[in-house]
Amino acid sequence: MDNASEKKRRAAQAALPYIESGMVLGVGTGSTVNQLIEVLKDRKIQLSGAVSSSRQTSEKLKAAGIEELDLNTAGDLQLYIDGADEATADGVLIKGGGAALTREKVVAAASKRFVCIIDDSKLVPLLGAFPLPVEVIPMARSYVARQLVKLGGQPVWREGVTTDNGNPILDVHHLNITDPKALESTVNQIAGVVTVGLFAWRRADVLIVAGDGGVQILEG
Ligand code: 5RP
Numbered sequence: 001m002d003n004a005s006e007k008k009r010r011a012a013q014a015a016l017p018y019i020e021s022g023m024v025l026g027v028g029t030g031s032t033v034n035q036l037i038e039v040l041k042d043r044k045i046q047l048s049g050a051v052s053s054s055r056q057t058s059e060k061l062k063a064a065g066i067e068e069l070d071l072n073t074a075g076d077l078q079l080y081i082d083g084a085d086e087a088t089a090d091g092v093l094i095k096g097g098g099a100a101l102t103r104e105k106v107v108a109a110a111s112k113r114f115v116c117i118i119d120d121s122k123l124v125p126l127l128g129a130f131p132l133p134v135e136v137i138p139m140a141r142s143y144v145a146r147q148l149v150k151l152g153g154q155p156v157w158r159e160g161v162t163t164d165n166g167n168p169i170l171d172v173h174h175l176n177i178t179d180p181k182a183l184e185s186t187v188n189q190i191a192g193v194v195t196v197g198l199f200a201w202r203r204a205d206v207l208i209v210a211g212d213g214g215v216q217i218l219e220g
Contacts, residue, residue, distance in 0.1 A: 001025070001047055001211075004121075005035070006135070007119035007210040008032040008103055009035045009039070009119060011032060011119060011208050011215065012032060012033075012035040012036035012039050012117055013039055015081050015115050016043070018113070019040075019045060019079065019081075019142075020078070021045070021046050021047075021089055022047070022048050023078050023079060024051065024074050025047050025049075025050045025079055025080075025083075026051045026107040026110070026154065027052055027053060027057050027081060028080070028082020028096070028099035028104055028105060029070075029103075031166075032118065033060075033083055034060055037057075037064050040064060040066065041064040041065065041066075042207075047066060048069075048077070048190070049068065049069040050067070051069055051070075051071045051077060053106075053107050054164055055164050056100070060106070064088040065158070068199065071107065071110060075110075076110050076112065077111040077112065078111070078112050079112070079114075080107050080108050080112075080114045081117060082095070082104055082107075082114070082116060082117070084116050084118050084204070085122065085180075086124050086128075086129065086130040086198075087098040087120055087122055087123055087207055087209075088123075088124060088125065088127060088166075091116065092178070092180045092199065092200045092203045093116060094125065094132055094133075094198060094199075096132075096134075096195075098170065099161055099163050099164075100164065101132070101133055101163075101197040102165055102167075103164065105137065105195050106198065114204045114206070115204065115205065116204035116208065117212070118207070118210070120209050120211035120212075120216075123184055125177070126177065127198075128174075129158075131172055132171070132175055132177070132196065133171055134148065134155070134187060134195070134196050134197065135169050135193070135194040135195045135196035135197075136167060136168060136170060136192050136193055137192050137194060138167060138168055140191065141168050141170065143191070143192055144190050144191075145157070145170055147190045148187070151175065151183075151187070152175060153171045153174060154172065154174045155170040155173075155174040156170065156172075158171055158187065159167075166198065167194055183196075183200075184196055184198040203220070204220075206219050206220075210219060
């Protein structure tokens with residue numbers, strides 16, 4: 001395993017103490033979460049089931065023998081575990097690099113606790129070097145892009161990518177994210193926006209950061 005994957009595996013392992021036997025777990029999307037699913041399988045952690053945030057994760061859960069539950073029947077969850085593309089130490093995140101931001105935001109919102117697992121390359125003092133993903137309905141793509149330009153961003157259509165909800169994504173470069181809650185609210189107000197990948201209002205409660213020197217746990 002390469003160094004980056006090793007760190008992701010260690011971040012995933014450090015999330016295990018938050019998981020209680022028999023719980024229904026909300027599961028995010030991405031390579032770090034895939035490490036978590038492997039760890040759950042290897043350690044034979046007993047869950048009542050999992051609520052998935054993407055088709056990709058649903059496939060991984062199935063391969064690991066973990067039953068998938070529908071959020072509509074599962075109700076509120078005790079715990080959601082997911083990765084991120086960028087994070088500040090207070091748990092504010094940019095997510096959506098894997099195009100799963102909408103379902104991730106829903107499962108995070110429905111969960112009492114959100115534990116975010118990252119390697120140290122993602123921990124930043126200020127968000128925005130990673131372009132901010134925005135999922136939009138197809139007919140609003142150009143309109144939303146023009147509004148994002150007015151906010152100072154440079155939106156780029158992620159061509160060839162359609163989310164699990166059938167929508168395109170705009171990746172917005174060069175945004176000034178000094179007030180993440182205000183920006184999240186502003187982008188949410190643009191007609192045609194489905195989800196902005198800024199997790200400021202529902203940020204992570206616990207940030208687990210794996211680096212070369214060990215694992216750091218930041219709790220807000
Ligand atoms: C998917 C996401 C992922 O959490 C994010 O892209 C991190 O992925 P990885 O663990 O592969 O770096 O937001 O929409």
